[in-house]
Every structure is written in structure tokens, then in C-alpha cells.
Amino acid sequence: xxxxxxxxxxxxxxxxxxxxxxxxxxxxxxxxxxxxxxxxxxxxxxxxxxxxxxxxxxxxxxxxxxxxxxxxxxxxxxxxxxxxxxxxxxxxxxxxxxxxxxxxxxxxxxxxxxxxxxxx
Amino acid sequence: xxxxxxxxxxxxxxxxxxxxxxxxxxxxxxxxxxxxxxxxxxxxxxxxxxxxxxxxxxxxxxxxxxxxxxxxxxxxxxxxxxxxxxxxxxxxxxxxxxxxxxxxxxxxxx
Numbered sequence: 001x002x003x004x005x006x007x008x009x010x011x012x013x014x015x016x017x018x019x020x021x022x023x024x025x026x027x028x029x030x031x032x033x034x035x036x037x038x039x040x041x042x043x044x045x046x047x048x049x050x051x052x053x054x055x056x057x058x059x060x061x062x063x064x065x066x067x068x069x070x071x072x073x074x075x076x077x078x079x080x081x082x083x084x085x086x087x088x089x090x091x092x093x094x095x096x097x098x099x100x101x102x103x104x105x106x107x108x109x110x111x112x113x114x115x116x117x118x119x120x
Numbered sequence: 121x122x123x124x125x126x127x128x129x130x131x132x133x134x135x136x137x138x139x140x141x142x143x144x145x146x147x148x149x150x151x152x153x154x155x156x157x158x159x160x161x162x163x164x165x166x167x168x169x170x171x172x173x174x175x176x177x178x179x180x181x182x183x184x185x186x187x188x189x190x191x192x193x194x195x196x197x198x199x200x201x202x203x204x205x206x207x208x209x210x211x212x213x214x215x216x217x218x219x220x221x222x223x224x225x226x227x228x229x230x
Contacts, residue, residue, distance in 0.1 A: 035219065037165075037219075044122065044206075044208060044221060044222070044223050044224040045157070045159075045165060045208050045210070045221045045224065046221065047210070047218060047219030047220060047221060050219065059217050059218055059219075060218065061218050061219075062216070062218070095164060095165070100167075100170060103153075103170070104212055104219075105152070105153075105155065105210060105211060105212040105219045106153070106155045106167065106170040106171070107155075107157075107165075107167060108167045108170070108176060110164040110165050110166065110167075111164060112163075112164050113164060
């Protein structure tokens with residue numbers, strides 16, 4: 001069964017940096033767009049970023065542009081999210097999600113998430 | 121304020137039907153496929169409906185989706201206590217070049 005598992009979350013001070021990782025297994029990672037979606041405490045889902053199969057195309061929500069960078073290593077079946085200049089409003093559970101084939105947004109495999117807490 | 125608009129909550133008795141609306145614009149719902157996600161308490165979201173009205177393998181046909189113009193609807197028939205969850209619509213926004221979700225709708229089984 002296809003699976004993605006996130007890691008790398010933690011407590012960081014405002015203005016600090018953190019790198020999230022997502023390990024994919026049981027599917028051909030290099031054939032799928034991949035996404036990051038976050039959920040602040042008590043709030044709804046917020047799409048953060050996605051990246052295409054070979055890493056040549058990236059998209060971001062406006063609030064993280066210039067601060068976050070999504071990347072992937074197909075040889076390691078891994079997805080990453082480099083988060084710089086973190087703000088209190090970035091506090092959330094960050095989910096890695098596989099995008100369904102031939103789609104750019106439909107997320108059909110989700111991880112349980114990793115928690116990022118930004119302290120002021 | 122979410123780009124897509126959903127009602128905060130809906131409720132119905134067991135066995136009844138609920139519908140959840142999702143309103144957007146021409147840059148998102150109007151020109152892109154809609155997907156729906158179920159998030160049970162303290163769990164990761166799960167894909168329920170994709171491409172407006174298709175169900176992934178394993179999703180019962182009690183769940184249905186439709187789209188008309190710049191709005192989409194999720195229907196749940198034969199409501200069960202296990203359906204109590206938050207439901208989110210989502211799609212691509214071609215103007216923003218970004219994914220967008222609705223604010224979520226909490227379904228309560230009375």
C-alpha cells in the first residue's frame with residue numbers, strides 16, 4: 001500500500017529555519033506530483049506547495065513565497081520542505097501528500113503529518 | 121478567509137441525507153476539477169471524491185459529488201455516526217497558480 005511519512009517538525013524560534021522530509025514507499029515516486037498541506041491548530045486545511053515529477057516546476061501559496069522551498073530527490077523517494085524566516089502563523093501540522101496521476105491537485109495518499117511550532 | 125466557501129456545519133439524523141456546498145469562481149471551480157476530502161477526528165485527510173464526481177476505490181456510493189458552474193456539492197446519503205467528520209472541498213486556482221481549499225464543513229449526526 002502506498003505510504004508517505006513525514007519527519008523533521010519541532011519547536012523553532014520566530015525567524016528560524018526548519019527542513020521537513022517526507023519518505024515515500026510502495027509506489028513509483030518519480031511519476032507523481034507531490035504536495036505539502038498544513039493545518040493550523042483548530043483550523044482548516046491550507047495548501048502550501050507542490051512540485052512536479054522531475055522537480056522542474058514548483059508552486060506556492062502566497063504567504064510562503066520567498067520563505068519556503070519545496071524539493072524532491074527521486075533517487076531517495078523523498079520530498080522536502082525547507083522553511084526559512086518562520087513566523088508564528090506557520091505553526092501547524094504539515095502533511096505530505098501524493099498527487100493522483102494526471103492531476104495537479106488531487107491528493108490521494110496522505111501522511112499523518114509532522115508538527116511545526118514557531119515560538120515568539 | 122478561504123477562497124472557496126463552505127457552510128461551517130450541517131447535521132442530520134442517522135439514515136438521512138446531507139449536502140455540502142462549495143462556492144468559488146471562474147478561476148478555480150469554474151475551470152478546474154473539484155475534489156473532496158474527509159477528515160475524521162485526529163486523523164489525516166482522506167480523498168473522497170475527485171474530478172467532480174468520481175470515487176476512489178473503497179469509497180462507498182453513499183458519497184457523491186457534482187459541479188455546476190462555479191459551485192460544487194458533496195452529498196452523503198444513509199448518514200452514519202462514522203460519517204461525523206470535517207469535509208473539505210478543494211481545487212486548483214488558475215489565477216493564483218495555487219491549490220485552494222474551502223474552510224471545511226463539520227458534519228454532525230444527530
